[in-house]
Amino acid sequence: MPCKNCKEKPVITLTNSNVKLCRVHFIKYFERKVMHTIGKYKLLDKEDNVGVALSGGKDSMTIAYLLNEIRKKRKNFKLQAILIDEGIKGYRSKTVIDAKKFCKEHKIPLKIFSYKKEIGSTLDIMLSKTHKKPCSVCGVFRRYLLNMKSRELGFNKLATGHNLDDEAQSILMNQLRSNPEVSARLGPITGIQDNKDFVRRIKPLYLLTEKETATYAFLRKFPVTFTECPNAKQGYRDDVRTLLNQFEKKYPGSKHAMVNAFLETLPALKQHFQDTSEIRSCKICQEPTSKEICQACTLQQELHLK
Amino acid sequence: MPKIFIERQNKTVNVKALTMEEVLEKLNINPEEVLTVKNNELVTLDTKITEKDTIKLLSVISGG
Numbered sequence: 001m002p003c004k005n006c007k008e009k010p011v012i013t014l015t016n017s018n019v020k021l022c023r024v025h026f027i028k029y030f031e032r033k034v035m036h037t038i039g040k041y042k043l044l045d046k047e048d049n050v051g052v053a054l055s056g057g058k059d060s061m062t063i064a065y066l067l068n069e070i071r072k073k074r075k076n077f078k079l080q081a082i083l084i085d086e087g088i089k090g091y092r093s094k095t096v097i098d099a100k101k102f103c104k105e106h107k108i109p110l111k112i113f114s115y116k117k118e119i120g121s122t123l124d125i126m127l128s129k130t131h132k133k134p135c136s137v138c139g140v141f142r143r144y145l146l147n148m149k150s151r152e153l154g155f156n157k158l159a160t161g162h163n164l165d166d167e168a169q170s171i172l173m174n175q176l177r178s179n180p181e182v183s184a185r186l187g188p189i190t191g192i193q194d195n196k197d198f199v200r201r202i203k204p205l206y207l208l209t210e211k212e213t214a215t216y217a218f219l220r221k222f223p224v225t226f227t228e229c230p231n232a233k234q235g236y237r238d239d240v241r242t243l244l245n246q247f248e249k250k251y252p253g254s255k256h257a258m259v260n261a262f263l264e265t266l267p268a269l270k271q272h273f274q275d276t277s278e279i280r281s282c283k284i285c286q287e288p289t290s291k292e293i294c295q296a297c298t299l300q301q302e303l304h305l306k
Numbered sequence: 307m308p309k310i311f312i313e314r315q316n317k318t319v320n321v322k323a324l325t326m327e328e329v330l331e332k333l334n335i336n337p338e339e340v341l342t343v344k345n346n347e348l349v350t351l352d353t354k355i356t357e358k359d360t361i362k363l364l365s366v367i368s369g370g
Contacts (some may be wrong), residue, residue, distance in 0.1 A: 001352065011348040015338070020350060057368035123322035215343055218348060228314070228367045241367070245338040 012215050016253040023219055025286040030216045034066055034204050042103055043202040044157070047076040051155035051199070054081040054103070054110065056095025058217035058224045059161025061102050063204055067218065068106050069160055080153060084145050085114040086138055087122025094225050101223045113149050115141055119296075120305040126146065126233075129303055134231035135226050144296035148198040148287055162203040165210035168242045168255045171262050176240070184273035195279065197288035209255065308357045314340075314365040327351040329361065339366055 001020055003010050008022035014029075021029055038044050064081055071079045083099050085092055096112065098242045103110040116122050119141050127134055150158045167186060174183040191200035205213055217224050232238055247254050281287070282294035284306070289295070300306040310329055323329045326342045326349060332355040342349055343362040355361060 009347075010350050015349050023348075055368070058366075059368060164315075209338075211338055211341070211366045214364070215348060218343075218364070219339055228365060232367065242336075245336045249336050249339050 011219065012212070014212070015047065015209070015248060016256040018252065026215065027219060030208060030212060031066065033207055034063075036190070036220060037188060037207050038204050041206070043159075043189055043204055044070070044077075046074060048157055049078040049155050050080075050157050050159055051083050051150045051153060051203075052079065052108075052159045053161070054083045054096075054099050054299065055161070056083070056092075056099035057161065058214050058222065059163055059205060059210075059224045061099075061161075061224060062213050062217050062220075063159055063161045064102070064108060065106065066204065068108055071278055074301070079108060080155070081108050081110045082146065082149055082153065082158075083110060084110045084142055085112055085116075086142070087115050088229065088231065089124055091230055094291070098223045098225055100232065105223075111149070111153065113145055115145075118145055118299065121303070126303050126305075133235060135235040135237065137303075138231070140295050140299050144287065144294070147199055151197065155199050157202050158199045159202050159204060161203040161205055161213075162257055163208050163210050163213050164255060165244070167203075167206060167262075168258050169237055170242055171246065171258060173240050180269065181273040184266075184269040187270075192275075192279070195288075200238075207259075308355050308359055308361055311360075311362045313363060314367075324354060325351065326353045326355060326361075329355070331365075333363075335363060340364060341366060 001010070002008060003025055005025045006022060007017055008024070010020035011023050012026055013020050014159035044050070045162060052060065054060045066080050070272055071077050081103055083096065085096055100110065123134070123138055127136055130137065135298050146158060157209045170186055171183055176179060188203050188206040189200060192198045193200065244255060277290040279290060282289045282297055283292055284297040285294060287294050287296070297306065307322045309318055309320050310333070311318045319333070321329050321332050323332055326344070330337055330340070330351070337351055338368065341364040342351065342353070343364060344353060344355060344359050346360070
């Protein structure tokens, strides 16, 4: 069966609609959907100074590419990439090379910050000293550094490559762990509004699936080594991903339905779990936190890095 | 039998199959989790394959 819109060979079947699209029409579909997401959820303003969290993977490269296209058309719109090097042997070293190559080609300024320099140790060494799950250690320092460095670089928003699959997984994980207050912090735009200490996060790929994003990155020939993080298979998220994909295969469109239903309830969820806790400065590092000592400093102490 | 390169497992296997869909079924791989590539071009599951084709299954999962 050819593309729905022409006679060309299709490159993808969209699972939520069973529509087949060729290269040209898929790229149009994808880019329109990203622009629709940006418009619908008011992710960008004309004079934004946006940072893009680049990992060197397909999702972040896709969003960096598309935001750079927007930058070319908007005079006062600024864009810069920021990469956190956790120190994961055989993985991050490869994606850093891809990220540098990509930024050079597209003339996007890139700043790299490492756990080793900023936190005091690589993730690989940290994990050798603890029984904690890799993603729970990595996530704390990653969020901490991304917010701190984004603020220092003057970004008013930080774009991430989170896609529809990521969001569906987070929603289900929070349900299974009975964490509805964590789900209240999800959505296409997150973070605390009107607080100079926090940089808001935007997710322009929110309505695109992981497979659609990989397809786009492949067709655009981004220098992506299709390699996944070696720690990803050890996480709870990986099991939830497998579960959702099995369900999607049997009942196509389930992931879209789940995220769309979630978006309907999100305003009520945010209202119900409105965060009223006072934001103060961490006693150790002075970064914003709701506790006396922030999560990153607590974890550093546990790992004997402080 | 066509040779199939599975990127996530970094290995090549021989699979008796006439279409991409059959390949994934026989390897028990979920189509949601891979890009199906035939002779360096993305193709859909109903695409026919022969043993002369170069087939790759690229993982769509990157994680961070």
